[in-house]
Every structure is written in structure tokens, then in C-alpha cells.
Amino acid sequence: MSTLEVRDLTRTFGDLRAVDGVSFAARGGMLTGFVGSNGAGKTSTMRMMMGVLASTSGDVLFDGAPVTRADRRTFGYMPEERGLYPKQPALDQLVYLARLRGIPAATARAEALEHLDRLGLADRAKDHVEKLSLGNQQRVQITAALMGRPRALILDEPFSGLDPTAVDDMVDLLRGHTARGVPVLFSSHQLDLVERLCERLVILRGGRVVADGTPAELQETGTVRHRLVLGGDAGWVRGVPGVHAVDVDGATALLELADEEAARRLLAAAVERGTVRELSPVRPSLAQIYREVTS
Known part of the structure; x- marks a missing residue:
């Protein structure tokens, strides 16, 4: 080689x-x-x-x-x-x-x-x-x-x-x-x-x-994001401290969480409001990494 x-x-x-x-x-x-x-x-x-x-x-x-x-x-x-x-x-x-x-x-x-x-x-x-x-x-x-x-x-x-x-x-x-x-x-x-x-x-x-x-x-090295999928509209996540809503589309939201405490607050609020179908990390794409390191 x-x-x-x-x-x-x-x-x-x-x-x-x-x-x-x-x-x-x-x-x-x-x-x-x-x-x-x-x-x-x-x-x-x-x-x-x-x-x-x-x-x-x-x-x-x-x-x-x-x-x-x-x-x-x-x-x-x-x-x-x-x-x-x-x-x-x-x-x-x-x-x-x-x-x-x-x-x-x-x-x-x-x-x-x-x-x-x-x-x-x-x-x-x-x-x-x-x-x-x-x-x-x-x-x-x-x-x-x-x-x-x-x-x-x-x-x-x-x-x-x-x-x-x-x-x-x-x-x-x-x-x-x-x-x-x-x-x-x-x-x-x-x-x-x-x-x-x-x-x-x-x-x-x-x-x-x-x-x-x-x-x-x-x-x-890229920014870790999370996908949240609820049983109802996810628009309320914009008001949760430590949570940045990158995108919200109906019951699905793509989020950046400031820390573990923000994640706990988010999950507790979601459970209180109804069904939580998914909360999972999203691996950053190359395009996202590229934008982060070149901006």
C-alpha cells in the first residue's frame, strides 16, 4: 500500500x-x-x-x-x-x-x-x-x-x-x-x-x-442532534430551556440539546403531555459537518 x-x-x-x-x-x-x-x-x-x-x-x-x-x-x-x-x-x-x-x-x-x-x-x-x-x-x-x-x-x-x-x-x-x-x-x-x-x-x-x-x-466531532417524535404536535418544544429546535414538522422535531439536564427536562415534559414515540440521537451528515467547520 x-x-x-x-x-x-x-x-x-x-x-x-x-x-x-x-x-x-x-x-x-x-x-x-x-x-x-x-x-x-x-x-x-x-x-x-x-x-x-x-x-x-x-x-x-x-x-x-x-x-x-x-x-x-x-x-x-x-x-x-x-x-x-x-x-x-x-x-x-x-x-x-x-x-x-x-x-x-x-x-x-x-x-x-x-x-x-x-x-x-x-x-x-x-x-x-x-x-x-x-x-x-x-x-x-x-x-x-x-x-x-x-x-x-x-x-x-x-x-x-x-x-x-x-x-x-x-x-x-x-x-x-x-x-x-x-x-x-x-x-x-x-x-x-x-x-x-x-x-x-x-x-x-x-x-x-x-x-x-x-x-x-x-x-x-460534529454537533449531535436528537430526533423527537410525539403522538401530537411538537411545536411546544421551542419553549423548553436548553433546547434549540432546528426543525419542527408536526409531531417530529429535530433538536440540539444543551446538556443532559435539558434532555431530562424535555423528556419529562413530553411524557407529561402524551405519547413519546422516539427520542434518539442523529448522526451529523457530512454536509452538516462541512457547514460547521467552514462557516
Whole structure:
């Protein structure tokens, strides 16, 4: 299992510190989600990891050693700006890009056709890129990053523009790489997708890491809420000291409780008023955690 790591990575543009001492590790065999708002520093960090952008300070390590140009030639990289030639056939471009990475032409062609087939594009392999939909162009760009059994994958918004079927196909391909012990780091604004796919999450705000861990670890740090379900209307909970009603819908309320005493007061009042069908903790979603750490 390989590990791709950054330590105290920093990048300044004049007076702007776009990336400010970022440290995290993308470990082999798992999908690591890299999330944050626009301008948080995700793309700059990925560019520095690939050597496309020079770092102001800090280190990029692969298996504990400083990453080299030779290492980076074995990484699969999907940049934010797509780099396809619109007037060339998709298959020809994939073979060309693979040959730049030292892959023999015959091997590149066979591998490109296999990937395109798995992504539902085998019958469009000879089409010029400009004739493909944006979603299909995205499939071709992803294929370019996956060529040659990469030792690590760094993907900037790989799921953007893909329909649900294409997303599932793409995930299957990525899982095939993680099964080989490859670290996969990808950025995305689709939090529901990140929550479903990732074994580890790194959240940036203002160029700094504000959360890093498995989904379960991050959920432990989020605000615990409780669901209360009554036999009648739950609107009265708004008046209970130490209880913050996040949402009330008929007999159901989503609540934040200040402490155990507030919970006891709430339950006693509910029992006094009638039937209590449920009072249970609600694990915070990734979207809730994201809002808490980035607000």
C-alpha cells in the first residue's frame, strides 16, 4: 500500500497565502475526498502535488520519500482545466497522451479501448472530441488519467458533468485501482457523493485543513442532534430551556440539546403531555459537518 502525503505545504501569490501549511495523507487502498469552497486551495494543492505549480514551502512525499519527477510520471492526474484537443479523435488522443508517459502504442490503444468500453464510449472512440457531449468528454479525460496502471491518482472534480450511471462506472474503475493499493485523492463539490464514496475526508477553508479523518471520526466531532417524535404536535418544544429546535414538522422535531439536564427536562415534559414515540440521537451528515467547520 502506497501513501501520498503533503507536509506543511504553502503557496503564496504576492500577499495572498492561497495554501497555508496544509498537511494530510492519501493512503493506499482508499478513496480520499478533498473538499472545500471555491478558493479554498484545493486545486493549488493538487497542482503542487503534481509539480505543475511550485510550492513556496513544504514537502510532497510518496511512500515517505520526497516525490520525484520520475514518481510523478507514474501518477494519474486529472486537472481542473481539461486538456483535450477538440478536433482530434478521442482514441488517438488517449494513445498519444499515454505514449508521452512511456506506454507503448499498442498497449495504450488496447488499454484505452478497454477503459472507454467500461465507461460506455467504445462506439465513440473514433469521434472527434468536439462532437462528444460534455459528459462524454469528461469520460475521455478521466480515461487519460487512468492509463498505465498509475501508482497514485490525483483527480480534480472527476465527477463533474457525469450522469448517475457514468458516476457508478467511474467509481467501479477507481475501486479497481484502490484494490491494487493505489492512493486516490479527488476533489468534489458533491458532498452527498463524497459521503457515499470516501473512506477519508480532508476539508479545506481559507487554504488550511480544518477537518481530516474518516467519516465516522468526523461525525464524532460534529454537533449531535436528537430526533423527537410525539403522538401530537411538537411545536411546544421551542419553549423548553436548553433546547434549540432546528426543525419542527408536526409531531417530529429535530433538536440540539444543551446538556443532559435539558434532555431530562424535555423528556419529562413530553411524557407529561402524551405519547413519546422516539427520542434518539442523529448522526451529523457530512454536509452538516462541512457547514460547521467552514462557516
